[in-house]
Amino acid sequence: MYKMGGLIKNMPFTFTFTMIAIIAMSGVPPLTGFGGKWLLTNALMEKGWYWIAAFAFFSSAVAFLYMFRLLQTVFLGQRKLEHAKLREAPAILLVPQVVMIAVIMVLSAYPKLLLDPLSAAVAPWLGGALVWDGFALQTHFGYWNAPMIMAVVAGVWMVPLVILLLISLTLKIQKVEQFNIVYAAERPHRPEDTHFAYNFFAHYDRAIGFLVRPRATAFWNTAVEWSYSLGASLRIFYNGNGQTYALFILMYFVAMFLVNGGILL
Amino acid sequence: MILEWLGKIGDFSLTLLIVTLYGLLVGAYVERVIAKVQGRIGIPYSQPFINILKNFFKRTAVSHGVMFYLGPVFRIAGGIGTLAFVPVIYGSEMFSNFSMAGDLFLVIYFMFFGQLGMALGAGESGHPYSAIGIARGLSQMTAYEVPFALAVISIVIQYDTLSITGIVAAQQGGWQNWTVFTNWVATLAAMLAFLGMMGYSPFDIFLAPQEIPVGPPTEFHSAYLGLLQTNRALFGATKLILFMNLFFGGATGWIELMIKTLLIYMVAVVVGVAYPRFRVDQGIRFFFKIPTLIGIASIIYVQMVLIS
Amino acid sequence: MIKSLGTEDTLENAGLSAEEQQLFSNARPKAYEPYPIKAVEDFANWARANSLWILAFGTGCGAIELRPLMSARFDASRFGVAGRPTPRQSSVFVIGGYASVKTLKRIIRSYEQMQGPKFVLALGICPVNGGMYFDSYNTVNQFDQYLPVDLYITGCMPRPEVLVAGIMELQKKIKAGRCDGANRYIENFDWYKANQKKVIKNWDMPDYNW
Numbered sequence: 001m002y003k004m005g006g007l008i009k010n011m012p013f014t015f016t017f018t019m020i021a022i023i024a025m026s027g028v029p030p031l032t033g034f035g036g037k038w039l040l041t042n043a044l045m046e047k048g049w050y051w052i053a054a055f056a057f058f059s060s061a062v063a064f065l066y067m068f069r070l071l072q073t074v075f076l077g078q079r080k081l082e083h084a085k086l087r088e089a090p091a092i093l094l095v096p097q098v099v100m101i102a103v104i105m106v107l108s109a110y111p112k113l114l115l116d117p118l119s120a121a122v123a124p125w126l127g128g129a130l131v132w133d134g135f136a137l138q139t140h141f142g143y144w145n146a147p148m149i150m151a152v153v154a155g156v157w158m159v160p161l162v163i164l165l166l167i168s169l170t171l172k173i174q175k176v177e178q179f180n181i182v183y184a185a186e187r188p189h190r191p192e193d194t195h196f197a198y199n200f201f202a203h204y205d206r207a208i209g210f211l212v213r214p215r216a217t218a219f220w221n222t223a224v225e226w227s228y229s230l231g232a233s234l235r236i237f238y239n240g241n242g243q244t245y246a247l248f249i250l251m252y253f254v255a256m257f258l259v260n261g262g263i264l265l
Numbered sequence: 266m267i268l269e270w271l272g273k274i275g276d277f278s279l280t281l282l283i284v285t286l287y288g289l290l291v292g293a294y295v296e297r298v299i300a301k302v303q304g305r306i307g308i309p310y311s312q313p314f315i316n317i318l319k320n321f322f323k324r325t326a327v328s329h330g331v332m333f334y335l336g337p338v339f340r341i342a343g344g345i346g347t348l349a350f351v352p353v354i355y356g357s358e359m360f361s362n363f364s365m366a367g368d369l370f371l372v373i374y375f376m377f378f379g380q381l382g383m384a385l386g387a388g389e390s391g392h393p394y395s396a397i398g399i400a401r402g403l404s405q406m407t408a409y410e411v412p413f414a415l416a417v418i419s420i421v422i423q424y425d426t427l428s429i430t431g432i433v434a435a436q437q438g439g440w441q442n443w444t445v446f447t448n449w450v451a452t453l454a455a456m457l458a459f460l461g462m463m464g465y466s467p468f469d470i471f472l473a474p475q476e477i478p479v480g481p482p483t484e485f486h487s488a489y490l491g492l493l494q495t496n497r498a499l500f501g502a503t504k505l506i507l508f509m510n511l512f513f514g515g516a517t518g519w520i521e522l523m524i525k526t527l528l529i530y531m532v533a534v535v536v537g538v539a540y541p542r543f544r545v546d547q548g549i550r551f552f553f554k555i556p557t558l559i560g561i562a563s564i565i566y567v568q569m570v571l572i573s
Numbered sequence: 574m575i576k577s578l579g580t581e582d583t584l585e586n587a588g589l590s591a592e593e594q595q596l597f598s599n600a601r602p603k604a605y606e607p608y609p610i611k612a613v614e615d616f617a618n619w620a621r622a623n624s625l626w627i628l629a630f631g632t633g634c635g636a637i638e639l640r641p642l643m644s645a646r647f648d649a650s651r652f653g654v655a656g657r658p659t660p661r662q663s664s665v666f667v668i669g670g671y672a673s674v675k676t677l678k679r680i681i682r683s684y685e686q687m688q689g690p691k692f693v694l695a696l697g698i699c700p701v702n703g704g705m706y707f708d709s710y711n712t713v714n715q716f717d718q719y720l721p722v723d724l725y726i727t728g729c730m731p732r733p734e735v736l737v738a739g740i741m742e743l744q745k746k747i748k749a750g751r752c753d754g755a756n757r758y759i760e761n762f763d764w765y766k767a768n769q770k771k772v773i774k775n776w777d778m779p780d781y782n783w
Contacts, residue, residue, distance in 0.1 A: 008332060008389060015332075019385065028377045029367070038370055042427075050418050050564050057414040061407040064377060068384055068403065072396060076332075076388030081592060142368030142427030149350075149366045153378075155274075156345040160338045160492060167321055167488040172605055176327045179596040180783040181392045181484060182659050182686055185630065185679035187778045191596070196396035203404050207549035304645035312624070312653055319624040319664070322617035324605040325689040327783050479658060486661035486688050 001070075005195040006079025006178060010086040015075045017097040022071060024104050026064040030153040032108040035115075035146060042139040069200050078178055078191035109150040111137070276359045277349060281499075283519065284348060284506070288498030289313040291527060295534050302538045313498065320491035329390045329484065336386010337485060337492040343379020344500035347372060351507050354522065355433045355515040368427035369417060372507060373410075379500065380406065383481055383493075390484035398480030401545045402471035408552040409461030409468075415560025416455035420511060422567045423448050429507075433515035443514035448571065451563035452512045456532060457556035461548065462504055463530075465537030468548050505529050575763045584780040597779040604756045605689060614750065621664065621690060622747040623653040625740065628663035630683055632676050635669025635696040638733055647733045652740060660686040665743070668722075670730065671699035671712045677719060678773050684720055685782040689755040694743060695722045696736065698729050705729070718768045721754035 008015045024031035037060055044053040088094070107114050112135065119130045131138040136145035179188050188194040199205070237248075293310045300307025328334050350372045354360035384403065387395040421427055423444075424435045436442045445452040461468040472480045482493055505526035509516060513529065516522035543551060579585040583599045608614040631639065642649045643656060657663040660683040672680060684693070695716055698704040703714030716722060724746060726739035746752050758765060762781075770776055 006391065008330065012331070023381065026377070026381075027374055028381060029371055029375045034371070034374055037374070041370060045418070045421065050422065050568075054411075054415050054418055054560075054564075057418075058407070058411050060374075061377075061410045064381070065403050065407055068381070068399075071385065072388045072399070076385065076391075077393075077396060078391050081596075084595065136365075141421060141425070142370065143365075144368070144371070145366045148363065149371065152349050152363045152366055153342070153346055156349060157338065157342040159345070160341045161335070164334070164338055164488060164492060167491075168326075170324070170608070171326045171488060172324060172603055173326045173328050174598065174600055174602075174783055176329060176598040176600075176783040177596055178329075178391045179593075180327065180329075180598050181390060182661055182683075183392075185660075185683045187682070187782075194391070194393055196393040196400075200396075200400050201404055203401065203545035203549060206546035207404075207408075208553060300648070300650065305648040306651050307648075308650050308653070312650075315620050315624045315653060318617075318620040322620055323688050323690070327688075479662070482662075483659050484661055490662055 001073045002198055003080070004074045004083070005077040005191065005197060006075070007083065007086065008075040009079055009178075010083065011075070011088050013094055014089055014097075015071075017094075017101050018075065019071060020101050020104065022067045024108070026067050027060045028064070030108055030146070030150045032104055032111060032146075035108075035111045035144065038142075038144050039137075039139075042141055046140050065201060065204075069197075072200065073197040077197060078188075078195040080191050080195075109147050110135070111146045273363070277362050280353055280360050280362060281345060281348060284353070284502045285495060285499045287523060287526075288500075288502030289317075289495075291502065291523075291530060292498050294527075295530060298531075298534060299538055313494070317491050317494050320486075320494065321488055323487035326487040326489070332389040333386050333484070334489075336383055336389070337489040337496075339382015339386065340379045341492050341496040341499070343375065343377075343382060344496040344503065346378060347375050348499065348503045348506075350375060351503060351510065352430050352433070353506055353516075354519070355430070355437070355510075355517050357517075361430065364429060369421070369429055369432070369511075370427060372429070373414070373417065379496070387481040387484065392484050395481050395483045398471055398483065402481060404545055405461060405468060405471055405548055408549040409458040409556075411458075412454040412552060412556035412560040413458035413462070415557065416451040416458070416563055417511070419451035419454075419560070419563040419567045420444055420448060422564065423451075423571055429510050433510050436514040440514065444512040448563065448567060450559060450566045454556050454560035454563055455508065455512060457559070458552070459504075459508060459529075460533055460536055461552060463501065463533040463537075465533045467536070467540045467543040469537070470542055470545055470548070501530075502526065575767055577763050578766055578780050586779045588776040589779060598783045599779065600781070600783065602685075602759045602762065602781050602783075604759045607750070615748075618748050618750050622744040625652070625654050625665045625692075625744070626657045626663040627654060627665045627667055628660050628683060628687065629656040629658045630660070630666070630680075632668055632672060632680055633670030633697075633699065635667070635730055637669075638696065638730055638736055639667060639669065641733045642736060647737060649737060649740065652737070652744070654740060660684070661688060663687060664691050666691065666693045667736075668693060668695045668700050668716060670697040671704065671706045671709075672716055672719075673712050674772050675711075677713055677769070678776075678778075681720065681769055681773075682778060682782045690747075690752065691755045692723045692743060692747065692752050693720055693754055694739060695725045696731060696739075698727050701725055701727060713772060719765065719772075721757045721765075723752045723754045 020031070024033040027033040027037040037056070041053050041056060044050075044056065112132065115130055115137070133143070134145075135147045136143050178191070179194075181188065183194075237244075290310065290313075293308060293313050296312070297307035297310075349363045350367055352361040352364040380403065384399045387399055420432065424432050426432060426435070436444060440446065464472055482490065485493055506522065508529055509522065509525045513525050516525055578587075579599070579601065582601055584601050586594050586597060586599050589597060608617060627639065631637075639656075641647055642654070664687065666680070666684055666687065668680065684691070695701070699706055699712070700716035700722065703709070703712065706712040707714055713719060724739060724743045726735055728735060731739070743752070766780060
């Protein structure tokens with residue numbers, strides 16, 4: 001992945017689909033991933049599994065982190081020179097993506113289409129159906145009106161866009177290339193050293209990285225170390241020197257003599 | 266149906282206008298307070314408005330691509346949308362916005378929306394410092410969300426509802442019913458998270474006003490920056506209103522709202538002018554230690570003391 | 574007769590290798606007209622004058638006079654002055670005294686990255702005639718040969734009080750609509766570029782740094 005970067009210029013459609021999929025996956029409303037997370041958290045709360053609910057929340061926040069990293073490393077940032085000639089994926093690859101994205105969008109706006117058959121399918125075994133109030137899904141704690149959320153988000157997204165487009169009429173906007181950035185009054189020299197992707201969340205690693213360092217390796221390394229030192233200690237006795245062995249034999253006889261009828265008896 | 270929606274949109278536009286103006290004014294006030302602490306006079310109250318106007322009156326701009334252009338749009342849509350899902354005035358149908366669309370979880374998750382769009386826009390600019398700012402901002406965000414989520418779960422158990430209106434309703438009837446007095450443990454955890462959320466010192470390194478030029482918005486200028494500045498005021502005020510609703514008994518009128526939110530804001534400002542800055546990894550470690558422990562304690566407190 | 578760099582719309586970017594040319598924009602900058610309605614333009618100028626964001630780029634010895642400007646004693650934020658660390662967002666460039674050739678290259682790059690309307694405030698005597706560096710091999714003597722200057726504040730060095738006075742003078746000039754340095758630069762672009770390239774030998778950036 002670190003060899004890529006800036007591919008949004010060549011593959012705008014792939015980027016858009018990846019972005020929508022990632023928004024949906026990381027559970028940002030209005031897309032459908034939020035519905036799944038909302039249902040899950042509500043179910044956990046109703047069961048009284050509060051700790052798991054807290055963990056679920058944290059994990060979805062962290063999921064957002066690493067999935068953004070995919071976008072930043074591959075599609076955003078600086079494009080490498082050898083990738084300037086890359087082309088968009090062929091239609092045969094794009095069409096299934098379009099279909100999937102369309103399904104995501106429809107299910108985001110009308111989750112009832114998916115949830116009704118699902119709850120009907122599991123009802124005989126688990127019991128308990130989802131409670132609907134119009135298009136809003138009700139649980140013991142809260143409610144979730146997906147079509148309305150979709151409408152509100154679309155509205156609040158369109159209004160600033162229109163404002164910005166109107167203001168753009170009074171502006172001279174120049175489309176620029178990838179190296180036309182503020183670079184502390186210098187100019188960037190190579191895309192490779194201008195693209196920031198490697199070790200992206202270094203602060204996280206510094207803060208709590210010690211929790212995920214592999215323990216097994218450390219354990220076996222310690223085991224190896226200990227067996228080496230044990231062997232080294234044994235080498236004092238088993239040192240390959242004939243005189244030492246002769247001394248051991250002599251000491252054995254002396255000991256036998258002392259035990260079996262010498263001075264002690 | 267159509268008329269009802271139009272009325273709703275009109276009411277929300279009014280709320281939006283008031284909250285944005287209030288956010289800008291309170292931002293100028295806070296700047297003046299900080300200036301007084303530093304022995305200065307500070308900016309005039311009109312300064313944030315003039316800054317935004319000036320940015321909209323710029324005559325040239327550059328664009329790094331479509332996503333760069335849309336970044337500020339996503340950001341301010343995140344701000345407006347968050348406000349749209351928060352009921353602003355308790356007991357007022359007019360200023361309840363679109364809070365009937367979703368509950369507290371929706372608001373918390375929707376806060377990511379603007380961050381994501383901004384991160385994408387700043388990423389397309391291709392500036393390495395933008396990317397560094399994003400990495401710092403996102404890391405810190407996930408860290409302070411932990412104590413905040415624990416505090417939220419605690420008060421959801423306490424009031425047995427996820428609806429913000431329901432939470433505010435349960436706190437009516439005098440100051441002794443506010444969450445800050447009934448469940449002070451959760452409030453403490455949430456206020457520590459609030460310090461990170463408002464982006465004042467000691468948790469302002471992701472913006473880094475001077476060093477890695479201004480964090481993610483390094484490349485944004487002209488009208489883009491005008492939108493971002495508007496959003497900063499609006500989103501800040503929205504977060505204050507959310508905290509007021511969850512922990513300080515909500516408000517039944519605009520005056521009450523303004524007094525309460527200003528006082529909540531002052532918590533972040535007092536800490537901000539008094540303490541130096543954390544590095545990001547220090548900030549993350551801070552949030553994972555004491556505030557998280559307080560958050561865990563708040564859930565235990567609710568289960569042991571308040572429910573039983 | 575000044576040789577034109579490239580055509581009417583593009584610049585030739587001769588300082589860059591063929592490989593690098595695709596990485597930089599080669600568009601020629603265009604001048605902007607004032608708003609068609611005079612009242613709007615006046616209002617815009619009032620807003621611009623009361624929100625001067627200075628680029629935090631210390632060039633020459635005068636940079637040290639910018640620091641106290643924001644501190645408790647002089648507090649320029651009363652006049653709407655603020656520092657911005659990135660040229661994209663700032664509107665005033667304070668040339669702090671002498672400009673060595675090495676710094677001039679960075680000044681030009683930063684100035685071109687600022688978004689118009691933008692203003693240049695030349696501090697000290699050195700940008701006027703070279704001052705005590707008039708015969709230096711390494712500093713430019715007349716700064717307005719290289720970038721358009723909107724206001725000079727002379728002295729060696731002017732104290733922050735004088736700088737505040739100069740900022741207020743600049744505000745008056747902007748409100749009167751007489752600060753058109755950014756447009757002058759674009760209209761005489763080839764002349765300015767020729768002068769700049771005369772002193773800067775290692776020109777390894779595009780002709781206009783967008």
